[in-house]
Amino acid sequence: MNYKEIAKEILLAIGGKENVTAAAHCATRLRLVLQNEGKINQKQLDEISAVKGTFATGGQYQIILGAGIVNEVYKEFSKLTGLSEMSTQDVKNAGSKKLNPFQQFVKMLSDIFVPIIPAIVAGGLLMGINNVLTAKDLFITGNSLVDAYPEMIDLAALINTFANASFVFLPVLIGFSSAKRFGGNPYLGAALGMLMVHPDLLNGWGYGGALVNGKIPVWNIFGFQIEKVGYQGTVLPVLAASYILSKIETYLRKVIPSALDNLLTPLLTIFITGILTFTLVGPITRSAGNLLTDGLVWLYNTTGFIGGGILGFVYAPIVITGMHHSFIAVETQLLANIGKTGGSFLLPMAAMSNIAQGAATLAVFFITKDKKIKSIASASGISALLGITEPAMFGVNLKLRYPFIGGIIGSGIACAFVTFYKVKAVGMGSAGIAGIISIKPGSIVPFAVGMIIAFIIAFAVTTVLAKRAAKNDIVNSESQGEMAS
Template sequence: MGSTYRKTAEQVLEKIGGEENISSATHCVTRLRMVVNDTEKVNTEELENIEAVKGSFYSNGQLQIILGNGVVDKVYKELMAITGREEQSKEETKEDAGNKGNLLQRVIKVLADVFIPILPAIVTAGLLLGIDNLLTGEGIFFDEASIIDVYPQWADFADIINVIASTAFVFLPALIGWSTVKRFGGNPLLGIVMGLILVHPDLMDANAYGEAVASGESIPTWNIFGLEIQAIGYQGQVLPIFVAGIILAKLEVFLRKRIPDSIQLLLVAPIALLVTGFLAFIVIGPITFAIGNSIIDGFIWLFGTLPVFAGLLYGAVYAPLVITGMHHTFLAVDIQLTTAADGTFLWPILALSNIAQGSAAFAMYFVFKNNNLKGLSGTSGLSAWLGITEPALFGVNLRFRFPFIFAIIGSSIAGMFVTINQVLATSVGIGGVPGIFSIQIGSWGAFGIGMVIVILVPFLLTLLFARLAKPKSLNE
């Protein structure tokens, strides 16, 4: 098996122009990610004809080659062994790619760099909350009763699961703080501390702040030389710790360059945390809290006032957003909706869009005569149903175009349906078929119908079009 991965690495190396054309290389869950010196030397057509390669594309200055989960890391190790290079981190390769792209692209890239590393914790929490929902939800297995109502001995078990599952959301600012400070070159541990500062139990809980303002209750404040500072926490908030983390990292780097090594331990971290902490409570927190709530209120208004349009639109644009990388901007909105509102109405559409792309890829299995393409469509379809869509998107659907279009049609219809029926996810989970466990129990029926739509519509339309229209792209 090892020789197979080495052969793939050798083939990839040949088709991208050889070792001298690689500036830097790393990998993610499914893709080799390379910065090449000369894109003209890359033979994309022959590269994609390699058996293990499921597609390729350029993004953020990088050549990204889709190999799939469980394969990419082994091929990458062989590639590094062949070229005699040391393995590189994604951050090093991104830095090598330079600040290519416009301002919006660079912002999206930063958001991806910050939120993707914490996604495993969020997804795990979502899955565990799904188990908790099964144990505590009424009307699932018994009429108007839950499992713990009928079997009280399971109540403490459910309680422990809830504690484990909800921790990632309770201390969400600590996760974001760690990732943000790390991304901007600071000490990640200081990012964790900064996040924990913003959810300190001595502060008024952010979730109670709105109720206190509405009822006219007094808000606890600090008085520093006549300056009134509200002593409120930022539980479930994304923007406050994101901005504070950037400032903390930049300040720490600034101080380390100017303070002698012998006294850095005594001065750098205390000064950086103290200054950033004061700024967080005086300026950063209040401003970003208002901005974040305005963004969330805007989405709630749109999906509440124009559900047909909003659901249809988001269902249509999500897959194209994945291609550009802009879908990462909505991850922050999803996370905040799950913690600051009743749930997120965006994430169910994301899950349905992924299933739709998988269904279109599965349909191509019955269209292709080439065994390699059959294998690619089957494995990439399954991958999309489990939440990883790149192999289906770039390896099959975009390559032949019409499956991608029919997948979008299916996800648009399903997005409109679940939005009309007010389907909400209690957490961000696996963006595919297992995603139903992150959906509020009362919405399982509507979400299930949405799943039927995105399974049947893309599959049938793709299959019928291929059989009846016989598109020229199949002959390429």
């Protein structure tokens, strides 16, 4: 490939070097921040053979080139624009300045939760394995695997302990990640998280029962009582507390003499934040978090399959805006209170949406005669079935429009179906075919049926819409020919 020529063509298509504010690359994509995305010549960009797809997200315009190619194109692109080499974080920071307040809030949640997803996913998948071992009637009528093979009981208990760790100590993970995001010391954030789940505190899950019985332990300090209640499995309290910790630490480092900084700043930061957490921040945000979770559960239980269908229909459009990252906090809260909520209904719905978009993309693969679109559709369609939809949506479905419509119709019907059967996940996992391991044992069959429904309907609707689109193109071209003659 002539990488210099590719870089020139891309630069010309995006409006020239004057339109480029920042540029970096990841493993497969050229990540750009542009002055005005309205100057992009999308048709010209799509015609470049090396470009596999494009999409805009988080204030960035990203061009998919592929592993190996993107590195070489970026070198030539940097020479042409005169921009020095930048990290993807530099580009993220530059792109975030273009976002409105709501988009910045969603991006903040994404920055905090995305790094800790592997730990939560690992716990969720282990929880799924434990359920496979302990669920009755899954493999043996009237018995579970541990009932039939008692020697596996301790193995199931071991796996259950491994699975619960991420949720029991969730504030430690969030404290570290959020303090880092807010500009504080991440280790102080982790220490705050540890404080909030200390064994001396009343277990956070037992707070409701203790409140009813009037047996909440307290610290009695000069006549002022502070409840000794932990925050296991919570999200909002540790988010708010970490923000306060980071601001207090930043302020103290400015006013405390450097000779005493390392001694007094950590001490005062933890002490002040700890007092505020247990007296004001924790109780208020715990109530807010419970209201949010209870509201979603009520909505899910009340609106039934109609509400599920509506959410399934709009899920893919939500992904386009990036707002789906905010669901991570809600889903974490649902899973942390699984005894009360029964699990998360968000993973099954996300899986239905992803599979439907993947099916629509694969329909395009079989329909289109365009070699470039066919090449993109084959890989991105399979990727979507496994839970990664961005290449499929931005590279194929949104570009052609009718596959995206087919996908959201398939998603809406499939989500209505899984909602009707109350399908819920017991842990975080892949929002695709592999997500079946995270589903409650009694819901595995309707989840599998829902995936089949999502695939068949999205594929069929996309095929019908493709034929109609092709027919309209023929009619329009004939009409233009008549007008010209």
